[in-house]
Amino acid sequence: MSTLDVEIQLLAVVVAVACALPGVFLVLRRLALMSDAISHSILLGIVLAFFWVQDLAHPFLVLAATATGVLTVALVEALHRTRRVKEDAAIALVFPALFSMAVLLIARYAGDVHLDVDAVLLGEIAFSPFRRLEVAGMDLGPRSLWLMAVILVLNIVALAVFWKELKVSTFDAGLAAAMGFSPALIHYGFMGLVSVTAVGAFDAVGSILVVALMIAPPAAAWLLTDRLPVMVVLSGALAALSAVAGFWAARAIDASIAGSMAAMAGVVFLAALLFAPDRGVVAGVRRRARQRLDFARTMLMVHLLNHEGSARARVENQMDHLQEHLRWSPEFARRVVRRAERQGLLERRPGGRLRLTPLGREEARHRMVR
Amino acid sequence: MIRSESGAPAPAIEVNDLTVAYGEQPVLWDIDLTIRQGSLTAIVGPNGAGKTTLIKAVLELVPRAAGRVEVLGRPYREARGEVAYVPQRGSVDWDFPTSVLDVVLMGTYGRLGWIRRPGRRERREAMEALEKVGMEAFADRQISQLSGGQQQRVFLARALVQEARIHLMDEPFQGVDARTEKAIVEVLRELRARGDTVVCVHHALQTVREYFDEVAILNVRMIAAGPVDEAFTEQNLRLAYGGRVPFLQGVTGFEVPGDGP
Numbered sequence: 001m002s003t004l005d006v007e008i009q010l011l012a013v014v015v016a017v018a019c020a021l022p023g024v025f026l027v028l029r030r031l032a033l034m035s036d037a038i039s040h041s042i043l044l045g046i047v048l049a050f051f052w053v054q055d056l057a058h059p060f061l062v063l064a065a066t067a068t069g070v071l072t073v074a075l076v077e078a079l080h081r082t083r084r085v086k087e088d089a090a091i092a093l094v095f096p097a098l099f100s101m102a103v104l105l106i107a108r109y110a111g112d113v114h115l116d117v118d119a120v121l122l123g124e125i126a127f128s129p130f131r132r133l134e135v136a137g138m139d140l141g142p143r144s145l146w147l148m149a150v151i152l153v154l155n156i157v158a159l160a161v162f163w164k165e166l167k168v169s170t171f172d173a174g175l176a177a178a179m180g181f182s183p184a185l186i187h188y189g190f191m192g193l194v195s196v197t198a199v200g201a202f203d204a205v206g207s208i209l210v211v212a213l214m215i216a217p218p219a220a221a222w223l224l225t226d227r228l229p230v231m232v233v234l235s236g237a238l239a240a241l242s243a244v245a246g247f248w249a250a251r252a253i254d255a256s257i258a259g260s261m262a263a264m265a266g267v268v269f270l271a272a273l274l275f276a277p278d279r280g281v282v283a284g285v286r287r288r289a290r291q292r293l294d295f296a297r298t299m300l301m302v303h304l305l306n307h308e309g310s311a312r313a314r315v316e317n318q319m320d321h322l323q324e325h326l327r328w329s330p331e332f333a334r335r336v337v338r339r340a341e342r343q344g345l346l347e348r349r350p351g352g353r354l355r356l357t358p359l360g361r362e363e364a365r366h367r368m369v370r
Numbered sequence: 371m372i373r374s375e376s377g378a379p380a381p382a383i384e385v386n387d388l389t390v391a392y393g394e395q396p397v398l399w400d401i402d403l404t405i406r407q408g409s410l411t412a413i414v415g416p417n418g419a420g421k422t423t424l425i426k427a428v429l430e431l432v433p434r435a436a437g438r439v440e441v442l443g444r445p446y447r448e449a450r451g452e453v454a455y456v457p458q459r460g461s462v463d464w465d466f467p468t469s470v471l472d473v474v475l476m477g478t479y480g481r482l483g484w485i486r487r488p489g490r491r492e493r494r495e496a497m498e499a500l501e502k503v504g505m506e507a508f509a510d511r512q513i514s515q516l517s518g519g520q521q522q523r524v525f526l527a528r529a530l531v532q533e534a535r536i537h538l539m540d541e542p543f544q545g546v547d548a549r550t551e552k553a554i555v556e557v558l559r560e561l562r563a564r565g566d567t568v569v570c571v572h573h574a575l576q577t578v579r580e581y582f583d584e585v586a587i588l589n590v591r592m593i594a595a596g597p598v599d600e601a602f603t604e605q606n607l608r609l610a611y612g613g614r615v616p617f618l619q620g621v622t623g624f625e626v627p628g629d630g631p
Contacts, residue, residue: 168479180480
């Protein structure tokens, strides 16, 4: 691995983790789509600030872009408050307006500078290491790595310091307000944080893929845990994993690194959706299958109990007759009987007759009473 | 007991000429209400009567179009520490990734103020509150695994750790099991016994007489308010709920005129 590879991966990991941390609260506050809106509309701030200072590396760009992000949130809420449009429609109206203004401005006035539309959409993490931060002639590493590291630290500190305020205003905004924690203040402070993060990540991964890095890792983490602190740490870990896996996937198929990172975040989410121990799809299917078998076993035992000692017991309580009487397929009947047998609830007698054990008899009676 | 300058106890809550409107649609019209300290008060009224809005207006969660609200003789924002709030159970997302103890601890946040975190002392208080509502065994349980009644008891425990003297509860009996209902009533009576004031938005008219001392009957306007014996009458309920309401029969505990022997 060359130094360049290491730097790119480091940047990818820092970007992904910095996005995933506020992403946890975006998901919990049901504001996932707001991150998409912000990551697009910040472009207008970047373009306008660029016209002002004529320097793409000026810190003023970050500030202006963050302000545009917060403005987006305010505009969406103002539009929603008119009660003429729903919130999702308000989001879909506001950010394309701001984004298209930015695209038009770039096409008309800034076509010859580095702000081109491809870079805007997908970023260019592979070229980021070429823009170095030099202080007094010393090379300190890629500039965007420093910017992103600062934003990551800012996110960690903000979440740590305002942890309980974010938590209570997310879970129960009414209680938070009654206690004097202004939900509006917390909301806009938090959206400012999301905006700064989106601005920082924009350079590396562009405006479309930020949303994948903000939402997919927390959404996956929520399937794997029901503890908030664990969810935050896990989101960061899954984001880092997606970043590194994305880098190598891009290397293998010679594709966009940012695109691969987002795709890997999607793969990680899909894996969690399918295989999460409790809430995964596979776990759900297995649980239902087990419940079906359990219920069938109980039905079988009640059937055996009902006919026990009767004249027809010889016919009814016969392995081969289950298909006929309970309308089970031979395969299913065998599985149910094996299950009950393994649990010591019944025994197979010679000639295919089934008999309840004392334990099974007690269990069947107990189930019937309930 | 907090007293006003004249020496008489200040009312727990004093509402004067309160009007709340969403847009141009008034939800509460010119409400006057005095809730005395140490009382158990039920707010009743049909759906859309503005019961929840009245509580939210006291807590300054909704803007007032007109009127004045005082808590213990002061504006709410100065009396915040004296007030605990139990919102409707359905107003929060119970899939939120957190534990029972953590939700109860949220009751201490107001006292802690910004940034400070709950410590060992708050944890102990939260456990004690859970014991009071019979939920101590569930402290580490994920909140999505609770039944409706258990959720309500967790909310009640959260109100208890607020160490408030006025408790505003929005439908604490909504959809709970008999055991929870009994536990809640017991806690309410304990609170009253130590001089606290409790105000509940309440739906079940048949239990008003048994659980509460005072009642406020509301339907956008205040229909009647006062001791249950005086205000909770057939006639006032008819005014609030409209004329033909068969379920009112016998609810007030008064004989319907003409039905006697």
